[in-house]
Amino acid sequence: MRFAAIADIHGNCAALQAVLEDIAGLGIRDIVNLGDCFSGPLEADRAGDLFLLLDMHAVQTVRGNHDRYLIETPADALASSDAHAHAQLAPRHLDWLRKLPFSTIYLDEIFLCHATPQDDNVYWLEQVSPAGHVFLKPLEEIEALADGIEQPLILCGHSHIPRAVQLSDGRLIVNPGSVGCPAYDDDKPFLHKVETGHAMASYAVLEKTPAGDWVPEFHNVPYDHMAMSRLAAENGRSDWAMALATGRV
Template sequence: MKIAILSDVHGNFSALEAVIADMDRRGGVDEVINLGNMVSGPLMPLQTAHFLMRQNWLQIAGNHDPQVLHETTGVRSASDAFAAGELDDPSRWWLTSLSDSLDARLHTGELWADRLGGDVAVCHGTPRSPVEYLLETAEGEGIRLALAPEIAERLGEHVPAHIRLLACGHSHIQRALRLPGGMLVVNPGAVGMPAYDVSRAHPLSNYHRVENGSPDARYAIAETLQGQWQVDLISVPYDFESTAQLAIKNGRPDWAHALRTGYMPRLL
């Protein structure tokens, strides 16, 4: 079994195309899992949605996907609102049809056992929240590797012992950790958004930045070899400059800076 794992496309259709081309070049992928946050952002939400709608992939909603459709002020961000204004009725319906990241069957391997074999679990953030990091902790103005007790507390009793591979997204940071007991936890990183910042209260931070430090699109390929899951974390170059220019055209120079550099802009 070989599985490609994607997350956090954020409407960056050019980055998604580069990932698909790289995936096709490598070949041999049995299934593709998309962990959510499909269209939010000032880029190409409609094209991205229409492409993803046509794929026979296993796809779940992230935290932004329902927010794109939520019109309440203070809930939907400017990136969500831009995407909402670009979508058509079929793409909106598709967003509402995505599997909920909090569906317990995703965490026990039951929902897609016929395609993944029953030992693979998925979530967007953690099994208990789509807006919580699993493998990282926000601290001060940055993000660090979570400590083992932090990860264990976030997993709780949601993921049973027979799960050998758990795929998560949300933090946009590529990472793979093998936990006590042997389960491999994989975050494929972000396809389309290499840096962002968050002004929301966390236990150790009221504001933090997440930065990959390069503009590449990211994804992962996990496969079973000799009965164990292992993973390749992949970084793919693409034409980020044209995407950055589109962000500027749509009024988001902060996105343009992040797309070009993998860092958030600083005030001088």
């Protein structure tokens, strides 16, 4: 059994197309999407049409926190990245978002959510110090959030950091990284930066071995990231332009 996991596309249609081509080149047809599909100063409308096409091919998607903002927050109250995406999205895209589940189980043995099973806006595998340092969360805290989940493979996104964590009972939690946003800063829970240090699109391939173990393989895909960086700059977002150009903020 082999499939691909993508997450945190953030309206970066060029990155999404490159990743889908890379996945197809590996002969993989099954894909799961862990959310945050549109928010950003890029091409939410083009990404939306591509997601609708993927939905026709039974790509399983769960809703991210920014996906939720787009359907629950009044347009005039949206933050800038969400507002830019909302202005581009058609009713068909928003209707698709409304149908997405918060979490789901894929192929009977894989649990999917955007951030954690309880909250779509909390890092599962990372924590942030008051000084703004982002580091691996203690195992007991990670395991506490996985309480009640029986599936041997758990997939999450949200932090944009590719990472795999083995729980003490053998379950594996994997974050495939971000397709469309390699760096950002945030002020919750404390002001901090997340930086991959490269401008490539990230995703993961998950394969089940004959022994029944799940093994992640992390992929980085080059694409015309400078075109997206220039688009972000044209749309007044120098922070995104830097992130897309360098993987740093």
